Structure formats: C-alpha cells, structure tokens
Amino acid sequence: MNPQKAPDEARPAPPLLHRLGVWSATHAWRVVAVWLVVLVGAGLLVPRFTDSLTGSSLSITGSESARAEKLMKERFDSAITEDVVVVFDSATRSVKDPAFREAVERGISELRDQDGVASVEDPYAPDGEAQFSDDGRTALVLAGLTGDERDRQEVAPKLQEALDGTARGDIEVMLTGSSALNAAVVEQEDKDLARAESIGLPIALIVLLIAFGTLVAAGLPLILGVFALMTSFGALGALSYLTTFDTFVQAVVTMLGLALGIDYCLFMVTRQREELGSRRGRSIPEVVGATMATAGKAVLFSGFTVLVSVAGLLLVRAPVFRSMALGVMVAVAVMLAVAMTLLPAVLALLGTRINRFAVPGLRRAVQHPDPEHSVWARWTRLVLRRPVLVGGAATLVLLLAAAPVFGLKLGFDVGASAVADAPAGAGYNLVAKKFAPGTATPVQVVVTSPDGRLDNAGLKSIDRLSTLVKDNKQVDGVLSLTDALKEQTGATDQEALRTALADDKGELDRIVSSSGDATILTVFSKSAPDSDATIDLVHWIRDTAAPRAAGPESGIVVDTGGLTAQTIDVGAEINRGTPWVLTAILGMSFLLLLLAFRSLVLALSAIVMNLLSVGAAFGLLTWVFQDGAGEALLDFTSRGFIQAYLPILTFVVLFGLSMDYEVFLISRMKEEWDRTKDNTRAVTVGVVHTAKVITAAAAIMVVVFASFMITSVVEVKQMGFALAVAVLVDATLIRVVVVPAVMRLLGTANWWLPAWLDRALPRVQLTEGPSPAADDGTEDSDAGRDDPATARSTTSASSSD
Numbered sequence: 001m002n003p004q005k006a007p008d009e010a011r012p013a014p015p016l017l018h019r020l021g022v023w024s025a026t027h028a029w030r031v032v033a034v035w036l037v038v039l040v041g042a043g044l045l046v047p048r049f050t051d052s053l054t055g056s057s058l059s060i061t062g063s064e065s066a067r068a069e070k071l072m073k074e075r076f077d078s079a080i081t082e083d084v085v086v087v088f089d090s091a092t093r094s095v096k097d098p099a100f101r102e103a104v105e106r107g108i109s110e111l112r113d114q115d116g117v118a119s120v121e122d123p124y125a126p127d128g129e130a131q132f133s134d135d136g137r138t139a140l141v142l143a144g145l146t147g148d149e150r151d152r153q154e155v156a157p158k159l160q161e162a163l164d165g166t167a168r169g170d171i172e173v174m175l176t177g178s179s180a181l182n183a184a185v186v187e188q189e190d191k192d193l194a195r196a197e198s199i200g201l202p203i204a205l206i207v208l209l210i211a212f213g214t215l216v217a218a219g220l221p222l223i224l225g226v227f228a229l230m231t232s233f234g235a236l237g238a239l240s241y242l243t244t245f246d247t248f249v250q251a252v253v254t255m256l257g258l259a260l261g262i263d264y265c266l267f268m269v270t271r272q273r274e275e276l277g278s279r280r281g282r283s284i285p286e287v288v289g290a291t292m293a294t295a296g297k298a299v300l301f302s303g304f305t306v307l308v309s310v311a312g313l314l315l316v317r318a319p320v321f322r323s324m325a326l327g328v329m330v331a332v333a334v335m336l337a338v339a340m341t342l343l344p345a346v347l348a349l350l351g352t353r354i355n356r357f358a359v360p361g362l363r364r365a366v367q368h369p370d371p372e373h374s375v376w377a378r379w380t381r382l383v384l385r386r387p388v389l390v391g392g393a394a395t396l397v398l399l400l401a402a403a404p405v406f407g408l409k410l411g412f413d414v415g416a417s418a419v420a421d422a423p424a425g426a427g428y429n430l431v432a433k434k435f436a437p438g439t440a441t442p443v444q445v446v447v448t449s450p451d452g453r454l455d456n457a458g459l460k461s462i463d464r465l466s467t468l469v470k471d472n473k474q475v476d477g478v479l480s481l482t483d484a485l486k487e488q489t490g491a492t493d494q495e496a497l498r499t500a501l502a503d504d505k506g507e508l509d510r511i512v513s514s515s516g517d518a519t520i521l522t523v524f525s526k527s528a529p530d531s532d533a534t535i536d537l538v539h540w541i542r543d544t545a546a547p548r549a550a551g552p553e554s555g556i557v558v559d560t561g562g563l564t565a566q567t568i569d570v571g572a573e574i575n576r577g578t579p580w581v582l583t584a585i586l587g588m589s590f591l592l593l594l595l596a597f598r599s600l601v602l603a604l605s606a607i608v609m610n611l612l613s614v615g616a617a618f619g620l621l622t623w624v625f626q627d628g629a630g631e632a633l634l635d636f637t638s639r640g641f642i643q644a645y646l647p648i649l650t651f652v653v654l655f656g657l658s659m660d661y662e663v664f665l666i667s668r669m670k671e672e673w674d675r676t677k678d679n680t681r682a683v684t685v686g687v688v689h690t691a692k693v694i695t696a697a698a699a700i701m702v703v704v705f706a707s708f709m710i711t712s713v714v715e716v717k718q719m720g721f722a723l724a725v726a727v728l729v730d731a732t733l734i735r736v737v738v739v740p741a742v743m744r745l746l747g748t749a750n751w752w753l754p755a756w757l758d759r760a761l762p763r764v765q766l767t768e769g770p771s772p773a774a775d776d777g778t779e780d781s782d783a784g785r786d787d788p789a790t791a792r793s794t795t796s797a798s799s800s801d
Contacts, residue, residue, distance in 0.1 A: 017300070019294030024341050025285035027526045032349070035342045039227065043595045049237035053186050053247040055152050058566035060318055060410075064542065067568045068446040068561025073146075075448065080118045080144035080510055081151055083522060084177030085224045085274075085440045086111065086163060087427040088139045088388040090170050095132050095139045097125075099168060104139055105392070106166040107173055107684065111143055116155035119510045124490020127487075130477065131585060133434040142509050145179065152242050153186070160423050176440045178529075178563045181428060184419035185713055192711035194255050196720075199401040200707030201226070204262060204700045210598070211696035215357035216350065217269055225261030227291050228338040232257050232331040238553075239330065246320050247338030249327035251716045255708055255723065256653065257331045259701040260306070260660075264339040267664065267702070268764070269294035270693045271647035273354060274346050285457030288344045296340065300519030300661045303336040305592055306656035312585040313652055316577035318570055320645055328653070376691035380684050383737060384634040384744045389739025395612070401729070402615035404622040410574075411566040411641030412530045413440070418712040436476035438534055444562040445469070445521040445541060451555055453516040456493050458556045459485075462519060463492050465549035465558070469523055475538045479522040481512050529564045530639075538774065539562050573645050578648055585655055593659075595628075595761060597666055598753050606743060610658040614651055616728035625718050634709055636717060643715040652721055654726045661698070661735050665690050669743070673751055683743045691736055699733030 024031050059066050072081050086107060093100045101124060111120045123131035123144040145152045156179045167355045201222065208218035222418055232253060236245060272291045282290075310332070313325035347354065383390045419425035429439045447465070449458050463482035470478045482492040488503075489496040500508060512519045523541070527533035538560055546558040554634075586607060593603035621642060624630035628638035644775040669686030673679065705727065708720030743750050 001733055015293045015297075017287040017296050018293035020340065021289040022285045022298060024292075024344035025288040026229040028345035028348045030384075031341055031345035035227075035338070038302045039231060039234075045234040045237030047237070047243065048188065049233050049240050050250070051573065052237075052240040052244060053250055054153050054182065054244050056130065056716065058318075058320065058563070058570045059494035059567045060566075060573050061178075063566075063569035063573070064319075064559050065561040065565040066561040066567070068444060069560060070519060071446045071448055072444070072561070075513040075515075076510075076520075080146060080520075081148070082145045082177065082179055083442055083444070084143050084145055084156075084175060084180060084757065085427070085431060086141040086143060087172075087174040087176060087184060087430055088141065089172045089174070089430055090137050092135045092170055096136070100139070100171060103166055103168050103173070104141065107163055108141060109164045110166055111141070111159065114155070114159055116146055116151060117143055117159070117776065120148045135434065137301045138430065138434050140431070140439065149179070149182075153183045153335060154497045156180040156183040156424075157187075172426075174423040174430070176424045176427030176431060176479045178414070178441050180424035181415055181419065182247075185415040186420040186426040188369065188419050188422070189247050189251055189711070189713055192708075192713060192716065193251060196707040196710060197254070197258070199221055199710065200258070200704045203703045203707070205700045207696060207703060208262075208266070209359050211266070211692070211699075212269070212273075212361050214355050215359070217273065217354050220269055220346065220350070220354070221262045221265035222344060224265045224338060225258050227342075228261040228332075228335045229254065229257040231338070232334040235330050235334055238328070239326070243326070244319075244323065245327055246323045248320070248715060249324050251708065251711075251713075252324055252649070252653070252719070253331045254326050255705055255720065256328060256657075257335065259657075259704045260303075260332065261338070262700050262704075263660065263697045264303070264335055265343055266697050267299055267340060268292075268343055269347070269354070276352060279332065284348050285455075287346050291347065292340075292344055296344075297677045298663050298667055299339050300336060300558070301592075301596060302660045303339075304588065305659040305663070306332050308325060308588045308592065309585050309652050309656035309659070312581040312588075315580045315584060316573060316648070317489065318365075318573050318577075318645075320570070321577075321649070324649060377688045379686070379736065380687040380691075380740055383740050384683065387741035387744040391738050391745075394737040394741070395741055397446055398612050398616045398738075400735060402612070404627065405615060405619040407626070408618065408622045408647070409626060409641045409646040410571065410647070411532075412570075412644055413639055413714050414528070414530050414563070414712060417637060418714060432528060436524050436526045437528040437531070438476065441529040441563045443523040443525060443534070443538055443560065443564055445523060445546075446518065446561060447521065447550070448518040448557050449555060450557060453494070454497060454519070455555065457554050459492050459494065459497065461550045461554035461556055464510045465545060466521060468545045469521065469541060469547055472537065472540065474526055474533055475750070476524045476526045478524070479511060479520075480519075481508075484508060484511060504714075525564075530564070530567065534564045535568060538562075538568055567644070574644060574648060581648060581652065585652060589655065589659065593662070594609075595665065597670055598761065599751050599759075600753055601746060601750050602666055605746075606659075606662045606726060607741075609734050609739060610655055610662070610730075612738070613658060613726055613730040614654045616656065616729050617650075617722050618647065620725050621722045624721065625714075630721075634717065634721070636714060643718060646722070650722045654723065657701070657723075658730050658734075661694050661730060664694060665735055667738065670751075679747050679750060680744065683740050687736060687740050694731055694735060698727050701727045 059069070069081055088100070088104050088107065090100060095101070104123065108120050108122055112710055122128060123139045131142070132138070138337050147155070156175060160175045160180070163175060167173045177685065196574070205218060205222055208221060209215065209438060212218045235254070271294055272288065275287045275290045307329055310325050310328045313321045416425045416428045417653055428440050431437065447462055449455070454462070459482060462480065466478055466480040469475055485492050485496045485500055488500050501514070501516055510520070511515055525534040525537055536561060542560050546560070550556045550558050588605050590607055593606050594600065597603060624634070625636070625638060626640060626642055665686055666689050669682045672685040673682035676682065702724045705720045705724035709717050709724070711720070713715050
C-alpha cells in the first residue's frame with residue numbers, strides 16, 4: 001500500500017503564469033530596476049527612431065515603377081531618381097526684375113553646391129520661358145535628386161534650409177515635390193501626435209478615475225501605458241539601424257501603444273483588486289500570481305491574437321505595409337512584456353495601497369461593488385428577455401451603418417493639404433495654381449535598349465512615343481531626347497545621337513545615358529499626381545501609347561515610373577494581397593478562438609461579430625471622409641476617396657482589437673457555463689462581470705483614437721476615426737446587445753464541439769482552477785459563503801467589479 005502523500009505533494013503545480021507572477025512579485029525591486037535600465041536605453045534610442053522616419057514608401061519590388069527607378073539609378077551618370085521644383089515667387093516683383101533674377105541665380109548656385117542634387121535647370125536659359133508663370137511673378141527651377149526614397153527625404157529639408165538664405169525682401173523660395181512633401185508631412189505628424197497625446201491622456205485619466213474610483217489604481221495603467229510606448233519607440237529606434245520606418249508607423253504605434261498598454265493594465269489591475277478583496281490570508285505574491293493566472297493569461301492570449309492579425313500585413317509585398325506590421329508587432333510585444341513582468345512587480349509593491357486616494361462620491365462603489373444588481377445586470381436581463389427585438393434592432397443599425405462601404409473608393413493623397421503652410425505645401429499649391437498641377441511631380445517614362453546604343457528604329461519609336469504623349473489632352477508638356485536632338489542637330493537618327501553625346505556639356509545628362517542605351521521622357525500632367533486624370537494618363541501610357549510606339553521591331557523596352565505610377569502599382573499590390581491577408585487572419589483567428597473556447601459556434605460567431613463591427617466602421621468612414629459628411633466638423637476637404645492602404649491596415653488592427661473584448665467576455669461566460677451548464681446564467685454573468693471593465697477599456701480606446709482626429713494629416717485623421725468608431729460600436733452594440741441576444745437564441749448550441757475534435761485539439765484554457773494558494777476546502781469555501789458570486793470552480797480571465 002502506497003504511503004499517503006503530503007498535502008503539498010498532492011497539490012498540482014501552479015500554472016506557469018502564476019509562478020511568473022509570484023516570482024515577479026517576490027523580486028519586485030529587481031524587476032523594476034531592470035525595466036528602468038531598459039527605459040533609459042530606450043530613451044536614448046527614441047531620437048534615432050523619430051529622425052529616421054520617412055514618408056510613405058510606395059515602392060513595390062518587381063513593379064514597373066520600381067524597375068523605372070532602378071534603371072534611372074543604374075544607367076544614367078547623373079543617377080537622377082526624382083525631379084523636384086523650386087518655386088520663386090513675389091507678390092510685387094516681376095521675373096524680369098534684377099532683384100528677382102539675382103535671387104533665382106543665388107538659389108541655383110546654392111542648389112548646385114548641395115549633395116544629392118544632380119542637375120539644375122535655369123529658367124533664364126534659352127527656351128526656359130515655360131518656367132515662368134503667365135502673370136510674370138513666379139519662376140520654377142527644375143532640379144534632379146539622386147538616391148533612394150530615404151536619401152531624398154533626408155536631403156529635402158536641407159535644401160529648403162539652404163534656399164531660405166537666398167530669399168530677399170518679398171521673394172519667397174519654396175522647394176516642392178514628392179520627397180519635399182513627405183519630409184514636411186513627417187514634421188507635421190510629429191507636431192500633431194504631441195498635440196493629440198496632450199488631449200487624449202488627460203481624458204483617459206478621467207475615464208480611469210471613474211472606472212476605478214481611486215487615483216492610484218487609475219494612474220497605474222496610464223503610467224505603464226506611457227512607459228510601454230516609450231520603450232516601444234526605443235526598440236524601433238534600435239531596429240531603424242537595420243530598416244526604415246514609414247512616418248505613419250509612428251502614428252499607428254502611438255495610437256495602439258497607448259490604447260493597448262492602458263487596456264492590458266486596466267484588465268489586470270481590475271482583477272488584482274478583485275483578488276485583494278477576497279484574498280483570505282493569501283500573501284501579496286500569491287494574490288499577484290492569481291491575477292497573472294487569470295487576467296494575465298487572457299491578456300497574453302489577446303496580445304497574441306493581435307500579433308497574429310498584424311502579421312497578416314507581411315503578405316502584402318509593399319514596404320509601407322511591412323514597415324507598419326513590424327512596428328506594431330514590436331509595440332505589442334513590448335506591451336506584453338511590460339504586462340507580464342513589470343506590472344506584477346508594481347502590483348506587489350503597491351499591495352493594498354492600490355486602493356488609496358479614493359475619489360469623492362465613488363468610495364462606496366470601490367468598497368462595495370455589486371455587479372449582480374448593477375445597471376448592466378438589468379440591461380442584460382432585458383436583452384435576454386427580448387433577444388429577437390433588441391438584437392435585431394441593433395443588427396439593423398449596424399447593417400445600415402455598413403451600407404456605404406459598398407461605394408468605397410480608394411486613392412492616394414500626396415498630403416499637400418496637411419502641410420499647406422509649410423514651404424513644400426505652399427509651393428505645391430502655387431505650382432498647381434499658376435502652372436500645371438503635375439509640374440512638381442512629373443511622370444517618368446524610361447526607355448532602354450537591351451542591345452546597346454539606341455539605333456534608328458529605337459529612336460524612331462521614341463519620337464513616335466513622344467509625339468503620342470504630347471498629343472494627349474491631359475499632357476501639359478514633355479521633355480524628350482528626340483526633341484533635344486532636333487533642336488541641336490535637326491535630326492533624330494543614330495548619327496544625331498552620336499554627335500549630341502560627343503558635343504554634350506552635361507546638358508543631356510538628365511534625359512540620356514552616357515552610353516546612349518537609355519533615355520527618360522519627363523511628362524508633365526495638367527492634373528495633380530493623385531488625381532483620376534493623371535492616373536488614367538499613366539494607364540494610357542502603359543497600356544496604349546508605349547505598346548503602339550514600341551512595337552516588336554523597335555527593340556526598346558518602356559517602363560513608366562514616378563509618383564503616380566507608384567500609387568498605381570501599390571494599388572495593384574493591395575488588390576492582390578488583400579484576399580490572402582483576409583484569408584490568413586480569419587483562418588488563424590478562427591483556430592485561436594476554437595482553441596480558447598472549444599466551441600465551433602462561438603468561434604464562428606466571434607468572426608461574424610468582428611466583421612459586423614468592422615463593416616459598420618468602414619461604412620461610416622466612407623460616409624464621412626469619402627462622401628464628405630463630416631468636413632466641417634472634422635476640418636478636412638474630402639478628396640472623394642479613402643487613402644488606399646487604410647482599409648486593409650485598419651481591418652487588421654480592428655480585428656486584433658476586437659479579439660480583446662471577445663476573449664474577456666466569452667472566457668467569463670465559459671467559466672460560468674463550465675460551473676453550472678446553464679446557458680442563460682452563463683451569458684448573464686459573463687456580461688454583468690465584464691461590462692464595466694470592457695466599457696472603461698473601450699472608452700479609453702475611443703478617447704485615444706478620437707484625439708488623433710485633430711491631426712492635419714488626412715490618413716491619421718481617417719484611421720483615428722475608423723478605430724474610434726469601431727471600438728465604440730464593438731463595446732456597445734456588439735458586446736452588450738448582439739452577442740448576448742445571439743447566444744440566448746442559440747442556447748446550448750453555443751458550447752457544442754464534436755467529441756472527435758475535442759480530443760484532437762490541444763488544451764488552451766483561459767480559465768484556471770482554484771487558486772494554488774488556497775487550502776483545500778478552507779479559504780475557497782469561506783469565500784464562497786461570504787460572496788457566492790466570487791466562489792468559482794474556475795476564475796475568469798476578465799472578471800471585474
């Protein structure tokens with residue numbers, strides 16, 4: 001007969017997260033010290049991250065526009081990869097005024113001395129009249145920049161600074177073009193983000209005070225949220241030595257970092273206070289361990305679902321998406337590391353002091369929470385009594401909100417409106433007013449001869465292409481090799497090309513390679529680069545003009561690049577990658593939910609609910625920003641489309657965020673179902689015990705996201721709106737109306753899982769058994785007699801006051 005085991009030997013080992021919580025609590029000061037060192041290191045790297053930000057990269061590996069840029073780098077001695085414009089403007093002086101001309105000459109001289117500038121065209125040179133405005137008060141200087149996108153965006157502000165020193169009197173000097181606009185947008189976003197944070201954080205603190213009722217409990221999530229955000233920026237600063245980050249990454253990481261960091265801490269602080277209220281002699285480390293084994297586990301699972309969702313962006317072969325995916329994934333990983341280690345240590349150091357400094361008027365709710373008789377309990381009972389009526393009405397509202405999404409139109413805004421007061425934006429608008437809007441961002445058509453120097457057939461095809469493009473009603477002008485040859489030699493054959501190259505003094509560097517095997521046609525559109533007209537022009541050049549001019553016998557290859565061509569290629573890649581991203585995210589989310597809830601119906605309904613909330617957000621986004629319903633209120637001018645990369649990015653982020661609330665709500669319901677096998681009771685208890693904390697978490701997210709709607713940059717404004725609306729809809733209509741109504745109608749089918757699948761699936765429980773610290777039948781049973789609502793065979797990952 002085996003000897004009877006000691007009680008400690010018979011007790012199962014506590015869960016891993018429980019042990020991690022106890023260890024962090026026991027070594028609290030050591031953990032805090034390590035994180036303070038990390039914070040100092042991160043603080044030193046934050047400037048590296050912000051200084052290395054670039055405007056939205058629209059380069060797609062293998063695309064036609066990318067090939068065109070690569071050819072410009074490799075085939076041409078000047079290696080010009082972008083044409084920009086310097087605008088000289090005066091309200092009182094004519095371009096013929098000696099002072100005006102002197103300012104232009106100083107600017108040209110300054111440009112030629114700058115690194116990164118390969119060529120400069122003097123408007124006062126012969127045949128430069130087209131660079132003067134009709135009113136005679138504005139002159140344009142065309143300049144060619146070298147390097148990749150990051151190089152050009154770094155040099156643009158330096159060029160503007162150098163040009164500022166050449167201005168005299170009322171003569172303004174403004175550098176504009178794609179890189180100049182991107183650099184200005186980066187600077188503007190920095191200002192806007194600081195302003196948004198200064199508004200959002202104080203309001204978030206007020207929400208937390210209302211939710212917790214004490215200053216210490218309310219301040220902790222806010223402080224740790226900011227701590228995690230700064231650490232995330234530091235981590236991204238270290239990574240910026242290896243890769244570049246889009247300026248939009250800063251906005252997205254700030255929005256999500258603050259919201260998720262505060263939310264994760266909110267859920268765990270709520271659970272910690274609940275555990276403290278019924279600790280029954282347990283030590284503080286054991287209480288922290290219990291918090292980690294429940295709320296901590298749900299936070300970890302929720303964070304993992306966000307990581308999985310955002311990773312779907314890696315399937316899109318565009319730097320802008322991969323940059324955002326990497327940035328957000330790093331930020332979420334840092335949030336989880338803080339929540340899993342630093343937060344337990346701080347909770348242990350605070351102990352019962354977490355309830356200090358109660359807010360007047362909220363002390364009773366803090367000391368005597370009664371969720372079973374709250375307004376949420378009364379509302380939930382109403383929904384469960386009339387599930388068809390209440391749930392149906394909410395669903396109808398969501399479908400009506402989603403209806404405009406079927407008219408969603410995607411496009412690209414170059415950001416000039418956001419930086420209208422900066423030199424790049426003012427110059428861009430002035431060019432659009434006095435010249436052709438496409439002058440500052442021309443279309444670049446690269447023609448190459450794979451067999452060496454261009455022959456007569458190739459030159460003839462180039463001349464034909466140039467003529468076709470010039471005859472297009474959308475084209476304001478074309479700079480072409482054959483036109484230059486006609487001016488110099490009167491012919492466009494091989495001999496004329498040989499003579500021009502031999503006699504050239506650098507005048508042809510920007511349009512023909514030194515070996516004569518490649519040339520660039522610079523096409524100026526009459527419309528802005530992000531307009532439908534210019535997009536149609538590029539499609540026409542690619543699909544009609546180039547094939548017609550460059551037949552098989554010509555021996556030339558045509559690649560069309562420039563900003564407009566890049567936006568077209570990005571749009572095509574988004575269309576290609578979106579189905580793959582959606583399939584991957586929906587599939588992985590379904591599997592994760594199936595593992596967590598062990599129910600086919602719950603996993604499937606969670607996907608449907610998330611799609612419903614995202615659809616409503618997208619519909620309202622379309623109505624407000626595309627149709628212009630919110631122009632006056634939100635201070636913007638509708639362009640008639642939504643920024644092309646926003647829908648897929650927003651979908652990925654929203655889907656991950658929606659999983660947070662789904663996990664916290666359903667895991668609490670599942671706990672009650674496992675205990676009672678009563679579906680109505682499970683739904684009621686789940687909503688009642690999570691509604692307050694989910695509402696508080698959602699309110700914080702809405703505040704943080706909505707604060708970014710004050711920004712000038714339209715895509716940040718659009719994303720802030722979409723995220724705020726989606727979270728608001730998700731936490732109100734979805735979680736406390738549609739979900740309980742549907743679950744009431746489905747009854748016990750909610751919890752169905754085929755036996756064979758139950759055996760095949762690995763066990764990933766978000767609920768835990770009785771606290772490892774509780775003595776068998778003693779403390780737990782006492783707690784149950786005092787408060788039946790807290791006596792559970794399992795403890796919820798999201799239970800709250």
